[in-house]
Amino acid sequence: MIPLVYDQINSWGKDDEFFLELLKKINAKKIADLGCGTGRLTTHFAKAGYHITAIDPNEEAIEYARSKEVSGEVTWTVGDSTNLETNAYEAVIMTANVAQVFLTEESWHKVISDAHRALKSGGHFIFDTRNPLAKAWEQWKKDLTPDFATDQVSGEPLEIWTDYEGFIEDVFTFYETVKNARTNEILVHEKMQLKFRSQEVIHESLQQVGFSQIQAYGDWKFKQATAETKSFIFHSVK
Numbered sequence: 001m002i003p004l005v006y007d008q009i010n011s012w013g014k015d016d017e018f019f020l021e022l023l024k025k026i027n028a029k030k031i032a033d034l035g036c037g038t039g040r041l042t043t044h045f046a047k048a049g050y051h052i053t054a055i056d057p058n059e060e061a062i063e064y065a066r067s068k069e070v071s072g073e074v075t076w077t078v079g080d081s082t083n084l085e086t087n088a089y090e091a092v093i094m095t096a097n098v099a100q101v102f103l104t105e106e107s108w109h110k111v112i113s114d115a116h117r118a119l120k121s122g123g124h125f126i127f128d129t130r131n132p133l134a135k136a137w138e139q140w141k142k143d144l145t146p147d148f149a150t151d152q153v154s155g156e157p158l159e160i161w162t163d164y165e166g167f168i169e170d171v172f173t174f175y176e177t178v179k180n181a182r183t184n185e186i187l188v189h190e191k192m193q194l195k196f197r198s199q200e201v202i203h204e205s206l207q208q209v210g211f212s213q214i215q216a217y218g219d220w221k222f223k224q225a226t227a228e229t230k231s232f233i234f235h236s237v238k
């Protein structure tokens, strides 16, 4: 994630509406937004009245999030799942495929165990992740055009280019480069990696750490997941 351009190239979508609606349905009040990034969605949660602990290891992203005007209650924290309080939240949420940044089985086990520890009894764990069978990367690779943004400080035009390296086992590697479109100066060049886990593997791992009522939605309208759906939105209960 590149905080300089993240909000501009990730505009509001159906997934964001879905997460707001789901939180409303479960009637949560105190929530943790793990991997909140720039707070793109967190600020909307705050506006909806939730008390939020928003955590991300990316210092620049949290700094950017802190600079936003937020109507509501958010505690921004630079950190990871270790920073979640114990027995404290009615929901822990990870949006925009945060679940895929945990590349190893150890790191995945740690984050879901911490989410379980952090929830009150009856609390909800909610996250989305891409279905490996839908092969999203095949579409990504066809798009040879850059994204465009503006440097919010200097007003300079920016281009964001993506280069795809490919898979080693279930980890997909790609690079994002942000350059000044006027001078061609490269401002950021970042390696990104995503782990693609199957529905079954995720389901079993959630069961293993003690979650129950595990369900996977397959779209942003609460339809149950099938083998073909692009994303799984997992919703389970402590």
Ligand SMILES: C[S@@+](CC[C@H](N)C(=O)[O-])C[C@H]1O[C@@H](n2cnc3c(N)ncnc32)[C@H](O)[C@@H]1O
Residues within 6 Å of the ligand: 001, 010, 034, 035, 036, 037, 038, 039, 040, 041, 055, 056, 057, 058, 061, 079, 080, 081, 094, 095, 096, 097, 098, 101
């Ligand atoms: C695609 S962004 C999603 C940001 C935000 N949730 C949203 O909806 O816009 C993925 C985020 O995961 C964060 N991340 C990376 N490693 C993490 C970790 N170990 N624990 C929590 N978040 C992590 C990144 O810093 C990044 O902000």
